[in-house]
Amino acid sequence: xxxxxxxxxxxxxxxxxxxxxxxxxxxxxxxxxxxxxxxxxxxxxxxxxxxxxxxxxxxxxxxxxxxxxxxxxxxxxxxxxxxxxxxxxxxxxxxxxxxxxxxxxxxxxxxxxxxxxxxxxxxxxxxxxxxxxxxxxxxxxxxxxxxxxxxxxxxxxxxxxxxxxxxxxxxxxxxxxxxxxxxxxxxxxxxxxxxxxxxxxxxxxxxxxxxxxxxxxxxxxxxxxxxxxxxxxxxxxxxxxxxxxxxxxxxxxxxxxxxxxxxxxxxxxxxxxxxxxxxxxxxxxxxxxxxxxxxxxxxxxxxxxxxxxxxxxxxxxxxxxxxxxxxxxx
Amino acid sequence: xxxxxxxxxxxxxxxxxxxxxxxxxxxxxxxxxxxxxxxxxxxxxxxxxxxxxxxxxxxxxxxxxxxxxxxxxxxxxxxxxxxxxxxxxxxxxxxxxxxxxxxxxxxxxxxxxxxxxxxxxxxxxxxxxxxxxxxxxxxxxxxxxxxxxxxxxxxxxxxxxxxxxxxxxxxxxxxxxxxxxxxxxxxxxxxxxxxxxxxxxxxxxxxxxxxxxxxxxxxxxxxxxxxxxxxxxxxxxxxxxxxxxxxxxxxxxxxxxxxxxxxxxxxxxxxxxxxxxxxxxxxxxxxxxxxxxxxxxxxxxxxxxxxxxxxxxxxxxxxxxxxxxxxxxxxxxxxxxxxxxxxxxxxxxxxxxxxxxxxxxxxxxxxxxxxxxxxxxxxxxxxxxxxxxxxxxxxxxxxxxxxxxxxxxxxxxxxxxxxxxxxxxxxxxxxxxxxxxxxxxxxxxxxxxxxxxxxx
Numbered sequence: 001x002x003x004x005x006x007x008x009x010x011x012x013x014x015x016x017x018x019x020x021x022x023x024x025x026x027x028x029x030x031x032x033x034x035x036x037x038x039x040x041x042x043x044x045x046x047x048x049x050x051x052x053x054x055x056x057x058x059x060x061x062x063x064x065x066x067x068x069x070x071x072x073x074x075x076x077x078x079x080x081x082x083x084x085x086x087x088x089x090x091x092x093x094x095x096x097x098x099x100x101x102x103x104x105x106x107x108x109x110x111x112x113x114x115x116x117x118x119x120x121x122x123x124x125x126x127x128x129x130x131x132x133x134x135x136x137x138x139x140x141x142x143x144x145x146x147x148x149x150x151x152x153x154x155x156x157x158x159x160x161x162x163x164x165x166x167x168x169x170x171x172x173x174x175x176x177x178x179x180x181x182x183x184x185x186x187x188x189x190x191x192x193x194x195x196x197x198x199x200x201x202x203x204x205x206x207x208x209x210x211x212x213x214x215x216x217x218x219x220x221x222x223x224x225x226x227x228x229x230x231x232x233x234x235x236x237x238x239x240x241x242x243x244x245x246x247x248x249x250x251x252x253x254x255x256x257x258x259x260x261x262x263x264x265x266x267x268x269x270x271x272x273x274x275x276x277x278x279x280x281x282x283x284x285x286x287x288x289x290x291x292x293x294x295x296x297x298x299x300x301x302x303x304x305x306x307x308x309x310x311x312x313x314x315x316x317x318x319x320x321x322x323x324x325x326x327x328x329x330x
Numbered sequence: 331x332x333x334x335x336x337x338x339x340x341x342x343x344x345x346x347x348x349x350x351x352x353x354x355x356x357x358x359x360x361x362x363x364x365x366x367x368x369x370x371x372x373x374x375x376x377x378x379x380x381x382x383x384x385x386x387x388x389x390x391x392x393x394x395x396x397x398x399x400x401x402x403x404x405x406x407x408x409x410x411x412x413x414x415x416x417x418x419x420x421x422x423x424x425x426x427x428x429x430x431x432x433x434x435x436x437x438x439x440x441x442x443x444x445x446x447x448x449x450x451x452x453x454x455x456x457x458x459x460x461x462x463x464x465x466x467x468x469x470x471x472x473x474x475x476x477x478x479x480x481x482x483x484x485x486x487x488x489x490x491x492x493x494x495x496x497x498x499x500x501x502x503x504x505x506x507x508x509x510x511x512x513x514x515x516x517x518x519x520x521x522x523x524x525x526x527x528x529x530x531x532x533x534x535x536x537x538x539x540x541x542x543x544x545x546x547x548x549x550x551x552x553x554x555x556x557x558x559x560x561x562x563x564x565x566x567x568x569x570x571x572x573x574x575x576x577x578x579x580x581x582x583x584x585x586x587x588x589x590x591x592x593x594x595x596x597x598x599x600x601x602x603x604x605x606x607x608x609x610x611x612x613x614x615x616x617x618x619x620x621x622x623x624x625x626x627x628x629x630x631x632x633x634x635x636x637x638x639x640x641x642x643x644x645x646x647x648x649x650x651x652x653x654x655x656x657x658x659x660x661x662x663x664x665x666x667x668x669x670x671x672x673x674x675x676x677x678x679x680x681x682x683x684x685x686x687x688x689x690x691x692x693x694x695x696x697x698x699x700x701x702x703x704x705x706x707x708x709x710x711x712x713x714x715x716x717x718x719x720x721x722x723x724x725x726x727x728x729x730x731x732x733x734x735x736x737x738x739x740x741x742x743x744x745x746x747x748x749x750x751x752x753x754x755x756x757x758x759x760x761x762x763x764x765x766x767x768x769x770x771x772x773x774x775x776x777x778x779x780x781x782x783x784x785x786x
Contacts, residue, residue, distance in 0.1 A: 069440040070372060133625045133633045138371040139558045146551030147618035150611035153473060157607065161600055166473050166608060170547060171451055245379075245547070246451065249444035256433060256441055299455035305448025312441075316431060 010042040015282075015289040022046070022281070036179065044182055045174045045241075045284045049304055051185035052238040053250050053276025055192045059231050060255035061265075061272050065207050068227070070138075072251045074122050074145035075232045080152035080169060080244050082118030082232070084159065086110050108184050111236050119232030122148070123225065149244075172243035174284075174300040181240055188237040192230055196269075199223070204265060242301035250276060253308035260315045279307040338587060347476035347590070350484050351543040351613060352582035357491040357536040358549070359556035359578030360498045363571050364529060366557035367509045371550070372439055377537045378549035379443035380420025381413040382450035382471070385541070386457055388412030389468040393461035403482045405467065410486070410538055417534040420446050447546075474545035474610030476586050477593070483542070490539045494532050498571070501528065506567045543586070545610035555617035556581065562628035577620050585613025647750045648680060649688055650719050653697060656708050657716035671704040717777035723749040724770035724777075725760050731771040732764065738771035 009025065010018055025043065028034045039047075063069045087110065122144060129140035156165055196203060205213040206223045213220055231251070238247035258271035283304030290296045290303075338348040365373055388409035396404055420442055427438035458465045470478070479487075498505065504525050507515045516522050533553075540549050560573035589612040596605045626633050655677045659669050675685055689706060692698040697712035708716060726748045730741040752760070761779060770776055 064434075064437045067434050067436055070436045073372075073375070073440050073443075129625070134631070135558055135625060136366075136369055136371075138369055139366060139554050142371045142375060142550050142554045143558060143618055143621060146548050146554070146614055147622075150548055150551070150614040150618070153608065153611045154615070157605065158596075161596075161605055167469050170472060171455070243451075246444060246448050248440055249448050252437055252441040252444060256437060259433075260431060296456055297459060299451050302448050302452030302455060305445060306452055309445045309449070312445075319431065 008040050008042065010040060010288055012292050013288055014292055015285045018042070018285040018288050019281075022285070039179065039182075041175065041177070042284055042288060044177050044179065045300060046281050047182045048177050048185050048241050049174070049280035049284060049300070050277040051182070051189045052234070052241060052247070053254060053280050053304075054273045055185070055189045055230075055234040055237060056247060056250035057254040057258075057272035057276040058192050058196055058269060059227065059234050060251035060253075061258065061269050062203060062207060062227060063231065063251065064255045064259060065265075066227075068224075069248075069252055070141055071123070071228060072231050072235070073248055074126065074141055075119060075228070076235045076244055076247050076251075077145040077149040078122045078152070079115065079118050079232055079235045079239060080156065081148045082114040082121075083111070083236070083239070084152055084155045086114040086117065088155075088159070108180070108187070111184060112188075112233065115232040115236040116229055118236075119229040120225070122232075123228050168243070170243045170245050171299055172239065172241050172246065172301050174241050177241055185237045185241075188233050191233065195226065195230065199226075203227075242304070246301050246305055249305040249308055253305070253312060254279070257308070257312045257315045260312075260319045275311055276308070279311055280304050283307045335587070338583070338590075342481075344590070346479040346481055346484055347543070347586050347609070348583060350479040350487055351476045351586040351609060352579045353484070353488050353491040354536075354540045354543050355552055355556075355578035355582030355585075355613065355617075356575050357494040358540045358544075358552040359560075359574040360495055360571055361529075361533050361536045362553035362555075362557040362578075363560065363567075363574045364498070364505055364509060365533060365553060366561070367567075368529075371554045371557075372436075373533065374537060374553035375550035376424060376439045376443040377417045377420055377534055378541060378546045379450075380423075380446040381417040381534075381538055381541055382447055382546045383453055384412035384414065384416030384450075384538075385409050385471045385546070386412075386450050386453040386468055387416070389457055389461065389464045390453070393457075393464050402480065403486065405464070406483060406486055406542075409471070410490075413538040413541065414534060416446065417538055418531070421530055421534065470545075470608075471541050472545050472547055473608035474541065474543045474548070474613070475606070476543040476609040477590065477606065479542070487539050487542060490535060494536050494539075497528065497532055501525065502568070502571075505529070509567075543582070543609050544613050545608065548610045548614045551614040552578065552581070552617060555614070555621040559617075559621040559624040562624040562631045577617065581613050581617035581620060585609060585616045588612045588616070643750070645688075648678065648684075649692060650750055652678060652685075652688060652692065653708070653712060653716040654719055654723075656698070656706065657713065657720060660708055660713060660716075668701045668705045668707045671706070674706065719749050721777045721779065722752045722757060724774060725757065725764065725767070726752065727770045727772070728764050728767050728776070729760055741771060 009021055013021055022043075025034065025040075060069075060072070063072055125148075126137075126140050126144045129135045129144065130137050133140075135143070153166055153169065156169065162168075202213070202218050202223055205216065205218055206220045210220045234251070235244075235247050238250060242250070254272040254276040255268070257275055258268045262268050262271060283306075284300055286307065287298050287300040287303040290298050338344045362371075362374070365371055388411060389405070391412065392405040392408040395408075423442045423446075424435075424438045427433045427442065428435060433441070454465075454468060457468055467478075504515075504520060507518075507520060508522055508525055512522060536553075537549055540552055544552050556574040556577035557570070559577050560570045563573055564570050586609055589607040589609045592607045592612070593605065596607065624632070627635070629635060652674060655674060656669055659673070671685075671689075674689070675682065678685060680688075689698065692712075693700055693706075696709060697715055698706050699709050699712075700706055723745045726745040727738075727741040730736045730744060731738050736744075757779070766779070768776055
């Protein structure tokens, strides 16, 4: 919590003032004049959102290349039920409202456990409907995530007895993020980064040439499930900040934008991470700007999504002009 | 509490939500059938999310234009218009992403839906401060809130639902042709792209009217679940439409009913919390329960019955294999025709108990006789039956070797399955085709055809 002495240094800043102040504060931080506990709420927001975008960019790039983004859509819905059931099963459902109302520290282990369970259960059920009950794939995907989400919404409304909980679930609330959230998000990013570094070759082969990977004895199924688990971890990390659904924009946006600009996998990954993080910084700055200048308290997560959209539009324009000039040369 | 089911149709407060939800779900399920058959079920997800910013824009317009006298009917129309426009815009965006940038369908859908939804949420956070009076109404579109619907809403939404229903029924033939065979539809001069456009517009329309009671987040389920459930019962397009409509209406009614009763219960249990159960999740849960039950239990396609058929077939195979085993003992050696249990068990990969049960039933049906405890022999009927199975097996081996040209060493495995499947007609045909062979590729004798075996 902010003490009275440390007023939020970003109070009343416009977008440029915000960015300037941010750079200055980073300087202070590097010279040891600021510690973690001094982080202003805007900085926590930047860290959490940038962490979320970086994780999302990594998993998103592979999802886009593997044509599996609908899976991310499913998982972003079903994590709600995952969170609710882990809190129910561990008998800690009084703590459930913390996830949404943000009073006490959240339980990082419970959250990660929820992510793991959700990822596997969603994937398993969808596959069960497709393979065993022989429902066509699009329908089974849609059926599973919507019914699980409906169940989640009913349970969370009943358990927290909060009439506005449904809105919180889809909107998230960056203003109530705390230092714990930074930890959760950074842990998730570290896991994602480590796994992709460690298994880069395996992910690459299973993505681009599943037949070859079979020949090498690399299990595509295993890496599918691994990626799925990573996606649900990422969605959990994003849940408190941007809600259940908007994380999909973080997953697809930077990856698609980077895909327009490069054909190289590593380049695409780094570009996506960069774009996502920059969009988060700009988004937080813009939302502060709107508050200062127009007195509008816009949803910061929403503003970041809008920034990502602008990035994509710019990249699309650039791509169009390149294609156009290439056509002229030809 | 205590409202009977009929009250839900007559009571001035209850009939609005009830009839409203039922009409909306009906429209959605009919269109759902078409997009289900076109394997585009997830389009509904994208369209419903794309409608959300339109809802908010509608609210803002209503707030700006109507200012003081905000009335429900006018607001509803603004919201409908806004939602319809952005839903179509979403469709255009998806198309543009796919065509212009060669982005795959799934990524394009997900990107478009999340971006539209994000923009919607940003606008919504603005409405919260600029039009606080309308904010609650705007947010009720997230999960649907049928309970605030009145007769005037029924008229507006009912009219739109009827447009969707009538168009679907009138264009039934064209929709069917295009859905199942695009090329044929083109060749007989149907305007395929025009009808495609109509389907998209109808989908957008049914999504837009549906989000009032089901909400943008869960709307896609109402397009999928009734259609998927109906598919389990029929192969006929028209019956499928009818069934899906029926399931949709049932989910609309009971979803609304459960949510009203639950809200009343919560109001009594926790007075002061102002908890109202959103209708969307309950409608969706009812619809998906119907769908899951149909997937499991529907006659013909249901999982359970399919499993039962598979189990029965396996059971039959094992019975026939046991007869075959006994027949081999019977034929090949000049030894005792009485076979002890342990011997039979050696040749079968089944549990002891299961084998006992099967042997018992074989004795009861007269294929086997039991000479002493745990020692079995074939009856004369059983011998005929077993030789018939062996005949089918060897006939098939001859067919594979002579006609399909598979090496004699590889024909056994396939014949092991086919011997349980070949029908008497097929057997006659094979005999004629192969000129009644006497030996199989392994030079084993083929038992002669048994004329009076057909019935057994």
